[in-house]
Amino acid sequence: MYGKGLRPLSIATVVAIAAALSLVFFYAPLDADQGFIQKIFYLHVPLAITALIGFVVGGVFAIFHLRSGDRRWDAWSYVCIHMSVIFGVAVLITGSIWAKASWGHWWVWDEPTLVSFLIVFLMYATYYPFRYAIEDPERQARYASVFAVTAGAFVPLNFMAVRMAQSLVHPRTFGTANGGLPGSMMLTFLVCLAAVALLWLTLIKLELTAKSTSGQLKRLRRALDAPPRGAGSSRIAPEVS
């Protein structure tokens, strides 16, 4: 069910990534201030935006789950958060590389944007032990949804708090006070954002398809494990290796 449309989505993702990389390295002009190192921006910022929106989307799916009790929404919520955590790792690593190249340090603790993202990331890193510490599947899904909603609401609040904080270190790329991005850079950035968002969506569909297939296999195993009518026990688990 989840695998429907996965192939065209994958093809669109590959095409979008190829177009994005072409624009980054062959079309977008070099930044007057940072030079070639600014090319990291086209990877780092779309990853960060996608990861943060993914956390919020996970919270929205969790609301659907709490309202309906349908476990499929919990699966969507879990996979969105899982993928955003993976993207979050990429954000932190690419950000550190950019910081080292630009500022000479791998990490700067007095920069609110960096530290706030780390806090959000660490908060979501606790989602896994929290979720899997609960054995009962119903309670696990419900508690995880409550966590996802609360944490999802924290993400935009955190973002706004950082925007309101006065910092001179981390660049405000989309601010209009200093002119913002020129057209060619903005186009490249938007294509990169679309490519990364498509990748996120494709990987989510892939993960959901795998989880759904795994669940169907378990159900099939249970059905086959049940003794047939009028026959003795036919437990297959120990025999099937």
Place this chain on the structure above:
Amino acid sequence: MLSLLAGAPALPLDEAGKYVAGAYVVFLVLIVVYVAIMAGKLQRMERELRELAGFAESRTNGAAAGSDREEVSADV
């Protein structure tokens, strides 16, 4: 796109190049590791499905053989 690429500036491979390459390679490695993990899961599921199909087949054959025996004994 081709005319766009033809008019593109040459890549400056100075000190910044290794950092930019590092950032993009890290991202690529993360995606490759994820896809490899998913491929492993897919292989496991495929194996499990094969085993279950084999088991279902043997069970169906066993049931068919049992009903044949019952028919034979009823004839006798």
